[in-house]
Amino acid sequence: MQKTGESYTTARSHLITKQQVTKQQARTRGFAKLAGMSDAALKAKTGCAWERWVKALDRVQAHTWPHRRIVEHVHEKYKVPDWWSQTVTVGYERIKGLRAIGQRRDGGFEATKSKTFAVSLSRLYRAWSQARTRAQWLPGVDLTIRTASRDTSMRITWPDKTAVDVGFAGRGARKSQVAVQHRKLTDQSSALRMKQFWDERLGALKEVLA
DNA sequence: ATAGTCGCGCCCCTGGACCA
DNA sequence: TGGTCCAGGGGCGCGACTAT
Numbered sequence: 001m002q003k004t005g006e007s008y009t010t011a012r013s014h015l016i017t018k019q020q021v022t023k024q025q026a027r028t029r030g031f032a033k034l035a036g037m038s039d040a041a042l043k044a045k046t047g048c049a050w051e052r053w054v055k056a057l058d059r060v061q062a063h064t065w066p067h068r069r070i071v072e073h074v075h076e077k078y079k080v081p082d083w084w085s086q087t088v089t090v091g092y093e094r095i096k097g098l099r100a101i102g103q104r105r106d107g108g109f110e111a112t113k114s115k116t117f118a119v120s121l122s123r124l125y126r127a128w129s130q131a132r133t134r135a136q137w138l139p140g141v142d143l144t145i146r147t148a149s150r151d152t153s154m155r156i157t158w159p160d161k162t163a164v165d166v167g168f169a170g171r172g173a174r175k176s177q178v179a180v181q182h183r184k185l186t187d188q189s190s191a192l193r194m195k196q197f198w199d200e201r202l203g204a205l206k207e208v209l210a
Numbered sequence: 211a212t213a214g215t216c217g218c219g220c221c222c223c224t225g226g227a228c229c230a
Numbered sequence: 231t232g233g234t235c236c237a238g239g240g241g242c243g244c245g246a247c248t249a250t
Contacts, residue, residue, distance in 0.1 A: 041247065086218060087246085114214050146241090153242065167243070177213080183240095 035091025046080050046088060053088055054095055063096045111191045113198035114179035119209045121176040125151045125168050127205060128178070137204040158182070178202070 031050035032039045039049040046053070056078075057063070062070045067089060075085040117124055127133045129150075143164070144157040156164040167179040180198050185191045 037247070045246095084246095090217075110217085112215060112217090116213060155241065163240085165241075179214085181216090 031091075031095055034095045037087055037091055042087070042091075045084050046078070050091065050095065053092060057092050062092065067093065110185060111182040111195040111198065112180065113195055113202060114177060115202040115206065116175055116177040117206060117209050118175055121151050121168060123209065124176040124178060127209060128154060128166065128168075133208070137208045138201055178205075 031054065032042075035042075035050055037050075039051075042053075043049045048056070057070065057074075060073070062073065065073075070089040070092065071085045074080050074088050080088060127137070129145075142159050146155040146157055151168055153168065154166040156166065158164050162182060162184045165181040165183065167181075169177045169179070180202070182191075182194045182198065185194060
C-alpha cells in the first residue's frame with residue numbers, strides 16, 4: 001500500500017467498505033447469473049438491479065404467486081414495459097429457485113440450439129426436408145414431420161413423442177441459420193442431453209453441407 | 211459485429227360441454 | 231343431432247440479451 005498520509009483507521013475503513021462492496025457485488029453477480037440477465041442491462045431498462053427487484057418482490061411475497069400475477073404486478077406498479085416485466089419475473093423465479101434455466105411455465109423443459117451455415121437458405125432447408133440428405137447427418141431417427149413451411153419452419157414429432165420445432169432464416173445471400181427448439185422434455189438432464197445431441201448433429205450437418 | 215440463446219405473445223385449431 | 235361456445239394447447243415467429 002502506498003503511503004498516502006491518511007490515518008490507519010481511515011485506511012482500514014476504506015478496506016472494510018471495499019470488502020463490503022465486493023461481497024455485495026458478488027451476491028448481485030450471483031443474482032444476475034441465476035437470472036440470466038446482467039444488472040447493467042436490467043438497471044438501464046427497468047431502473048433497478050436484481051438486488052432491489054428481489055427485495056421489492058419478496059416484500060409482497062411474490063414467490064407465492066403465479067407467474068402471471070408477478071408480471072402484472074411488476075408492469076402495473078412499477079410501469080415496466082411488457083417484455084421487461086417478463087424478464088424481471090422469470091429472473092426472480094429463477095433466483096428463488098422456482099424455475100430452472102430451460103424450464104417452461106408448464107413445468108416442461110426444452111433444449112435450444114442454433115447454427116449458421118455458409119449455404120443458401122433453400123439448400124439448408126432441403127438438407128432437412130429431403131429424407132435422403134437428412135439421413136446423412138441425422139441417421140437412424142424415425143421422426144415425423146407434422147407441418148413444414150418451405151424455407152421458414154418445420155414441426156417435428158420425435159420418436160419419443162417429444163416435439164422439435166425448427167426455424168430457418170436467411171443471413172445474407174450466402175448464409176443461413178437454423179434454430180432448433182426441442183420441447184416437452186421431462187427433466188433437466190434430458191434437456192442437457194438433447195442440447196448436446198443437437199450440437200453434434202448440427203456439426204455433422206455442417207460437414208454434409210461443406 | 212455476428213452468432214447463438216432464451217422464452218414469451220398472439221392466434222388458430224381442436225375437442226369437449228352445453229343448448230336448441 | 232347439429233350448432234355454438236369456450237378452454238387449453240400447439241404453431242409460429244419475434245424481441246432482446248449474452249457469448250464469442
